[in-house]
Amino acid sequence: SFLQERLRYVLGLLLLLHGTNSFYVPGVAPINFHRNDPVEIKAVKLTSSRTQLPYEYYSLPFCQPSKITYKAENLGEVLRGDRIVNTPFQVSMNVEKKCEVLCNVPNKPVTLTVEESKLIAERIREDYYVHLIADNLPVATRLEFYSNREEEEKKKEKDVQFEHGYRLGFMDGNKFYLHNHLSFILYYHREDVEESQEHTYRVVRFEVVPQSIKLEDLKADEKSMCTLPEATGSAPQEIDPTKENQLLFTYSVHWEESDIKWASRWDTYLTMSDVQIHWFSIINSVVVVFFLSGILSMIIIRTLRKDIANYNKEDDIEDTMEESGWKLVHGDVFRPPQYPMILSSLLGSGIQLFCMILIVIFVAMLGMLSPSSRGALMTTACFLFMFMGVFGGFFAGRLYRTLKGHRWKKGAFCTATLYPGVVFGICFVLNCFIWGKHSSGAVPFPTMVALLCMWFGISLPLVYLGYYFGFRKQPYDNPVRTNQIPRQIPEQRWYMNKFVGILMAGILPFGAMFIELFFIFSAIWENQFYYLFGFLFLVFIILVVSCSQISIVMVYFQLCAEDYRWWWRTFLVSGGSAFYVLIYAVFYFVNKLDIVEFIPSLLYFGYTALMVLSFWLLTGTIGFYAAYMFVRKIYAAVKID
Numbered sequence: 001s002f003l004q005e006r007l008r009y010v011l012g013l014l015l016l017l018h019g020t021n022s023f024y025v026p027g028v029a030p031i032n033f034h035r036n037d038p039v040e041i042k043a044v045k046l047t048s049s050r051t052q053l054p055y056e057y058y059s060l061p062f063c064q065p066s067k068i069t070y071k072a073e074n075l076g077e078v079l080r081g082d083r084i085v086n087t088p089f090q091v092s093m094n095v096e097k098k099c100e101v102l103c104n105v106p107n108k109p110v111t112l113t114v115e116e117s118k119l120i121a122e123r124i125r126e127d128y129y130v131h132l133i134a135d136n137l138p139v140a141t142r143l144e145f146y147s148n149r150e151e152e153e154k155k156k157e158k159d160v161q162f163e164h165g166y167r168l169g170f171m172d173g174n175k176f177y178l179h180n181h182l183s184f185i186l187y188y189h190r191e192d193v194e195e196s197q198e199h200t201y202r203v204v205r206f207e208v209v210p211q212s213i214k215l216e217d218l219k220a221d222e223k224s225m226c227t228l229p230e231a232t233g234s235a236p237q238e239i240d241p242t243k244e245n246q247l248l249f250t251y252s253v254h255w256e257e258s259d260i261k262w263a264s265r266w267d268t269y270l271t272m273s274d275v276q277i278h279w280f281s282i283i284n285s286v287v288v289v290f291f292l293s294g295i296l297s298m299i300i301i302r303t304l305r306k307d308i309a310n311y312n313k314e315d316d317i318e319d320t321m322e323e324s325g326w327k328l329v330h331g332d333v334f335r336p337p338q339y340p341m342i343l344s345s346l347l348g349s350g351i352q353l354f355c356m357i358l359i360v361i362f363v364a365m366l367g368m369l370s371p372s373s374r375g376a377l378m379t380t381a382c383f384l385f386m387f388m389g390v391f392g393g394f395f396a397g398r399l400y401r402t403l404k405g406h407r408w409k410k411g412a413f414c415t416a417t418l419y420p421g422v423v424f425g426i427c428f429v430l431n432c433f434i435w436g437k438h439s440s441g442a443v444p445f446p447t448m449v450a451l452l453c454m455w456f457g458i459s460l461p462l463v464y465l466g467y468y469f470g471f472r473k474q475p476y477d478n479p480v481r482t483n484q485i486p487r488q489i490p491e492q493r494w495y496m497n498k499f500v501g502i503l504m505a506g507i508l509p510f511g512a513m514f515i516e517l518f519f520i521f522s523a524i525w526e527n528q529f530y531y532l533f534g535f536l537f538l539v540f541i542i543l544v545v546s547c548s549q550i551s552i553v554m555v556y557f558q559l560c561a562e563d564y565r566w567w568w569r570t571f572l573v574s575g576g577s578a579f580y581v582l583i584y585a586v587f588y589f590v591n592k593l594d595i596v597e598f599i600p601s602l603l604y605f606g607y608t609a610l611m612v613l614s615f616w617l618l619t620g621t622i623g624f625y626a627a628y629m630f631v632r633k634i635y636a637a638v639k640i641d
Helices: 002-019 075-080 114-125 151-156 276-311 315-320 325-331 340-365 376-387 389-402 408-436 445-472 498-525 533-560 567-574 577-591 598-637
Strands: 041-047 097-101 110-112 129-134 140-145 159-164 169-172 175-178 181-190 201-211 245-247 250-257
Touching (some): 114 169, 129 159, 325 533, 498 598
Antiparallel strands (some): 140 159, 169 175, 181 201
């Protein structure tokens, strides 16, 4: 009877799910509006790719509602600098507004003090954009331009692109002009309902046409209504930073019906980049991987077979043949390296990062972390990193035991604090600079305390737990015994230098992923949306394969040169692509970004250093484990007396 009850419950749930038209990720279900229902316009923040410092909406003297309420935010939104707040715009579903004055007192212009005028002029010069949302849809500015097509086609077709947010104002010579009139164009989709019911609408697009209109040209009356001037005859609203300025903030609302369904309303924001280039990137990467696989199978497998066959021949032949190559170092190849605790700690953090990135990209690829659920990606990444401490600790503990380590408690503490400590330290220093600028990008003190509590309350105990079980587990089984006396290493050729190895090993994995890197950089530094997680997942798999292959090639050459100190070297060399990421970041900074001030530059290079460090840990760990498995395999295949 209990089973029947359960089955009935499950069937009921399935029927309930089937009854709803479509399944949405929790938190982003559609909102149905009736005619005249209020559609709330909220402000998110002000951003600029020139300063990289977001500010909250009311940091500038915009019109304020009678009561300001901030939305409760998740961890990701706080870290991104979003401060979602209500605005005084009165918008009702499917109700047109020709022109309305925004601030409470009708017919009386807003007076900006010299300080406020200076601040607005400064923000206009720094190229700030204002980001608003209606029904969780971000506002976009439509840009129309003619593409380089034939002359006849030019007349017919324009290319349309959308820009996130709208520009705060513009400069003409040395004069500053503020966009003080906003024409909102909202698109709705009429939902199918039964005849007796009232029509319901859903918001499917939110556009704005910002205008700058001089106070004298805006005719306002007692009822807060205004009349817009003819487009040709109006002068823009200048903001003079040396004196007080008078102006009116006004807005108009226009509704249009659209065929776009609610489920695909984000497509306009996400189809801003060409998908072909991603396919080109994937094909390019696959070619790189096949090229590497070719080298691997040709050189290594053929040579190895020959080596193993030679080494395993009859004793009498072996006596006459002088030993050379990688078999010579069999008594030293598993000799524990220097600083085994630090090596195992870094590899533990690498495993933690690997698990986190794999799960985040996979979940995002399934569409569960779409841009419509703000901050979800960041929040998920933070929590996953904390919980993946179990795996990081387990692998670090087992490796530490294999490397003849004894102080497991110290090792666990090192694993839990080394990489996160560096990240926290750099972020804290950068945060102090952002605080000094009064930017909303600064992480508030309570959030910082919460992050510290998560680190020491979730991550640290989990790392200890994983480390304990990893350390107690049987160490990795090394197929050959280590000699008492270390053997002398012959003098190495110049190309066996560590730095040359890093340069050689890094270029192929970097070549396999640098196109995707460009889009990720644009998303981070130019306030674009990044959503191509399917491509990113493929690129990640390709990165893992190419790192493993290049690492095996490098460790084979090193052992053939009779240099058995491969532990640290493999970890460093496999992370060589991080060096190229750093060079690419400098190139991107110089060529793509218009950053001139000290603090934005510091932020850029601070966060880039964190990205490069994380990337080095990730690729180094992948390469290390691939090389370790390879070394154990080849030494298990030869007979050693």
